[in-house]
Amino acid sequence: MAHSESSTGKNLFLRGLICIVIGLIIWFSPIPAGVNVTAWHLLAIFAATIAGFILQPLPIGATAVIACTALVLFHVLKPGEALAGFSNTTIWLIVSAFMFAEGFIKTGLGKRIAYKLLSRFGSSTLRVAYVMSAADFIIAPFTPSNTARGGGIIFPIVRSICSAIGSEPGQEQNKRTGAFLIFSAYCAVITSACIFLTGASNNALAASLSQTLFHVTISWTDWFLACIVPGIILSIFTPWLLYKLINPELKATPKTRQLAIDNLKEMGPMSTAEKILCVIFIAALLLWATSCIHGINSAFIALLGLSAMLVTRILTWDDVLNQKGAWDVLMWMGVLVNMAAYLAKLGLMKALAVHISSNMCNISWLMMLIILSIIYVYLHYALASNSAHIMALFGAFSTILIAAGATALGVLIIFGVLANSCSFLTHYGCGVTPIFFGAGYMPQGQWWKIGFIVSTLHIIVWLAIGLPWMNLIGFFK
Structure with missing residues (x-):
């Protein structure tokens, strides 16, 4: 045990050392023409931070704290500038949506x-797959954590269904089913994350970087309108494709319906808290969808919903404080997005764009988008986090x-979405x-094979x- 802990400690130390070396190499490298010293040193800390998020010698929140501190200690940014990212409204939208997720889990409304x-509708295996997809689609707008939604709501239900039909891991009976x-069910979670801006925290990161790097605002409605048509097509076609690829032994699953009926009886009548949460849920959706009319920022609609949940005691303040995932996202995303914003303000992104434009081959942007999208997705084999994927590739590929x-709007949404789509490739x-x-x-081999296909x-x-649809609604004009 001691040897194992020692080996793990050395491994983490090596990872941390690699991050520091990356930062030092950039810091002391010759500064390109057109880039000022402050921007270059900020890039060094930014790159080291991204490396830290990918290699994770420490939790990413801890890495963000160290990066924020380094910005001030090395006189790259002033204290107020280093902390400015925590006022980003998109980040607060995601923090509030995490609280909605807690409401869905705590009240039992999601289940x-x-x-x-x-x-x-759960009378057949294929229907069960579609029902789980529909359930995730309904819950996804208010659960910006795939782990909370998939692990806390969808997985326990589908795992119970497997047991009810006699399918257990390690046994041959109904194994394919x-x-x-x-x-x-896993595919449903990821596909819903593609459709809604608030369906995954990395979507909010993409939206924040879009604003800070390219001065393009992506609203909740923009994302939804751009993604709903291809997203619905994927939601319909994916279960059918998996049904053909895996060929489950059981076609009819009457026990599933009975399981659901039994669980509903056990839950009892819909509670007052669930009814109130339904009203808040629908009201928030309507306010998001009509933001162009009333002009209320999406983050403050979410905060309004959180306020309503606190006033009605659906959530207590302790529930809010215990949402570690939300505060972790606030910490690392606030630091990272702020560094990206100052890279843009200090002219580094503009210098990069000028350099790329001057070396651009005579290739149409559409062909480049197709090529870069393929590279962008399959590079995820080297990554274990959608947020790390966004941080490492989103800005450069979009530029x-x-x-x-x-x-810009269409490109940014496409790359934001594809950072979810690449999740299927590996078991991590x-x-x-x-x-x-x-x-x-x-088994891992089958997971990778089918994941590659999806x-x-x-x-x-x-x-x-997606591209023709976005062009039709004006996102590529």
């Missing part, structure tokens, strides 16, 4: 929605396309993936259908 759908239900003449693709993979219904399907749909 009730899923069981209600299953009790009506369990594998199909588990992987299909190349925008410099080539592509409309994002935070929630190990939960579904760890159920033990599918990720490729996403690329095809987002480019072949």
